[in-house]
Amino acid sequence: MPFESVIGLEVHAELLTQSKMFCGCAVVDSTTAEPNRHVCPVCTGQPGALPVVNKRAVEFAIRVGLALNCAVNRVSVFARKNYFYPDLPKGYQISQYELPLASNGWILIDTPDGAKKIRVRRVHLEEDTGKLTHADGYSLVDLNRAGVPLLEIVSEPDLRSVEDVKAYAAKLRTILRYLGVNNGDMEKGVIRFEANVSVRETGTEALNTRTEIKNLNSFRALVNASAYEIARQIKVYERGGAVAQETLGWNEASGKTVSQRSKEHAHDYRYFPEPDIPPLELDPAWVEEIRSNLAELPDAKRERFLAFGLTPYDAGVMVAESHVADYFDEAAKFAQSLKIEPKAVANWILSQLFGLLNESGQEIDQCRATPERLVGLIKMVADGVININTGKSVLSEMFVGGQSAEEIVRAKGLAQVSDESAIVAAIEKAIADNPDQLAAYLGGKETLAKWFFGQVMRAMGGKANPAVIQKKLDEKFVELKRG
Numbered sequence: 347m348p349f350e351s352v353i354g355l356e357v358h359a360e361l362l363t364q365s366k367m368f369c370g371c372a373v374v375d376s377t378t379a380e381p382n383r384h385v386c387p388v389c390t391g392q393p394g395a396l397p398v399v400n401k402r403a404v405e406f407a408i409r410v411g412l413a414l415n416c417a418v419n420r421v422s423v424f425a426r427k428n429y430f431y432p433d434l435p436k437g438y439q440i441s442q443y444e445l446p447l448a449s450n451g452w453i454l455i456d457t458p459d460g461a462k463k464i465r466v467r468r469v470h471l472e473e474d475t476g477k478l479t480h481a482d483g484y485s486l487v488d489l490n491r492a493g494v495p496l497l498e499i500v501s502e503p504d505l506r507s508v509e510d511v512k513a514y515a516a517k518l519r520t521i522l523r524y525l526g527v528n529n530g531d532m533e534k535g536v537i538r539f540e541a542n543v544s545v546r547e548t549g550t551e552a553l554n555t556r557t558e559i560k561n562l563n564s565f566r567a568l569v570n571a572s573a574y575e576i577a578r579q580i581k582v583y584e585r586g587g588a589v590a591q592e593t594l595g596w597n598e599a600s601g602k603t604v605s606q607r608s609k610e611h612a613h614d615y616r617y618f619p620e621p622d623i624p625p626l627e628l629d630p631a632w633v634e635e636i637r638s639n640l641a642e643l644p645d646a647k648r649e650r651f652l653a654f655g656l657t658p659y660d661a662g663v664m665v666a667e668s669h670v671a672d673y674f675d676e677a678a679k680f681a682q683s684l685k686i687e688p689k690a691v692a693n694w695i696l697s698q699l700f701g702l703l704n705e706s707g708q709e710i711d712q713c714r715a716t717p718e719r720l721v722g723l724i725k726m727v728a729d730g731v732i733n734i735n736t737g738k739s740v741l742s743e744m745f746v747g748g749q750s751a752e753e754i755v756r757a758k759g760l761a762q763v764s765d766e767s768a769i770v771a772a773i774e775k776a777i778a779d780n781p782d783q784l785a786a787y788l789g790g791k792e793t794l795a796k797w798f799f800g801q802v803m804r805a806m807g808g809k810a811n812p813a814v815i816q817k818k819l820d821e822k823f824v825e826l827k828r829g
C-alpha cells in the first residue's frame with residue numbers, strides 16, 4: 347500500500363544583533379573568535395545576575411513574524427526550559443513557551459504542482475547555547491555563543507515530501523536574509539533544522555507517531571536525513587511493526603539516523619515563567635511601524651520581475667538571493683532609463699555575469715561590473731557599437747578591472763566596424779583566397795555560407811558588425827550564383 351510522508355520543521359536562526367539576547371556581550375563569529383572572550387555574569391549563569399531583553403532582537407523577531415503572516419501577540423512570556431548540559435551554564439534555557447511572540451502564519455513554497463501554503467505554527471525568541479568541541483578523551487566549552495539571540499520557527503506538519511522540505515527551508519532562509527535578520531551562512535551554523543517525520547497510508551488523515559531528527563546543519567543533511575527516515579518508517583509499517591517516538595541524530599558518514607533518546611516531553615523540562623523577566627508587552631504602534639518598514643519580500647519581487655518579462659524560472663533564480671535581486675533591480679532601473687528591456691539585462695546576468703562570479707568565487711554585491719557598468723555595456727551592444735561577442739570579452743575585462751565599457755572599447759579599439767567598404771573588401775578577399783570552398787558552396791553545399799561568414803569575421807578581428815557582413819555576403823552570393 348502506498349504511503350505519504352508528513353513532516354514538520356523546527357528552524358533555529360541566530361539573529362544578527364550586535365549584542366546578546368539578555369546581556370551586553372557582543373555577538374561574534376563563533377567559528378573564528380577566541381573562545382570565552384565574550385562572556386559575562388549573565389550569559390555564564392552566575393547567581394544573582396539579571397537578564398534584560400534585547401530590544402533589537404525583539405524587533406527582528408517581529409519582522410519575521412510579520413513576514414511569515416503571523417499574528418504578532420501583544421503579550422508574550424519568557425519561560426525557563428530546565429535541563430542540564432555542559433554548554434548551558436544556567437541549567438536552563440530562557441525561551442518562550444506557552445505564549446510565543448508570534449503565531450498562526452504561513453508561507454508559500456514552489457512545488458511542481460504550483461504554489462503551496464505551509465502553515466507556520468509559531469515564532470518565538472530564545473537564546474543559543476554555548477559550543478562544545480569534543481576531543482580525544484576531553485571536551486572543550488566555548489561560551490561566546492551562549493546567550494546569542496535565537497529565533498525558533500515551527501511549522502505545522504504540512505510538508506509532504508523531501509522536495510517540500512527543501513523548498514520550505516530554502517524559502518525561509520531567503521526570507522530571513524531579505525529581512526536582514528540572519529545571514530543564512532549554514533556552514534557557520536547560524537541556521538539549523540530539526541525535522542519531525544512520520545508516514546501514513548495515502549488517503550488517511552490521522553497523524554502517526556513521529557520521530558524528530560536533531561541538528562541538521564545543511565540542506566543536504568536535512569533532505570538526506572528526511573528521506574532516510576521516511577523510507578525507514580515505511581519499512582517498519584510494511585513489516586507490521588510500530589514506529590517508536592524518539593529523538594534521532596543524523597550520521598552523515600553512514601547516511602543513517604541514529605537513536606539519541608526516547609522522545610522527551612514538555613513536562614520533562616519543567617517549564618515555568620522566567621521570574622526575572624516581566625511579560626513582553628508590545629506597543630501596537632511599534633509593530634505597525636515595523637510592518638510599514640518591512641523589506642520587499644521574495645514573492646512580491648518575483649511578481650515584479652515576471653512583469654519585466656522574465657520566465658518564472660529566471661525570476662525564481664533572480665529572487666533566491668537578496669543581493670542578486672538587488673543587483674538586478676538596480677540594473678533594471680538603469681536599463682529602463684536608457685530604453686533597454688530589463689529582460690535583456692536579466693539574460694546578461696544569468697548567462698555571462700553568473701559565469702564570471704562562479705569562476706572567481708566573488709559575490710555579486712562586491713563585483714566590479716556594477717549594475718551601471720553592465721547596463722552601459724549592454725547599451726553599447728544594443729546601439730551596434732560593439733557586437734555581442736566583443737561585449738562578452740569587454741564584460742570579462744570590466745569584471746576584473748572595473749572600467750566602464752566605453753573606456754575598455756576606446757582603449758582597445760574594439761568598436762565594431764560597420765564600414766561597408768572594409769567589410770566588402772574582406773568578403774572579396776575571402777572568396778578569392780578560397781576557390782574550392784566557393785565551388786562547393788555554389789555546387790549546393792549551403793552550410794559553407796556560415797564558414798565564409800566566419801572567415802570574414804576573423805579577418806576583421808571579430809569586430810565587424812555581423813548584420814552588415816551577413817547582408818553583404820548574401821548580396822555577393824546572389825551575384826555569384828547569377829553568374
Ligand code: ADP
Pocket residue numbers: 352353354355356500501502503504542543544553554555556611612
Ligand atoms: P514538540 O514541541 O514536543 O517538539 P510539537 O507538537 O510542538 O512537538 O511539534 C513539533 C513539530 O513537529 C512541529 O513542526 C509539528 O508540525 C511537527 N509534528 C507534530 N506531529 C507530527 C507528526 N505526526 N508527523 C510529523 N510532524 C509532526
Ligand code: MG
Pocket residue numbers: 356540558
Ligand atoms: Mg521539538
Ligand code: ZN
Pocket residue numbers: 366369370371384385386387388389390493
Ligand atoms: Zn554576557
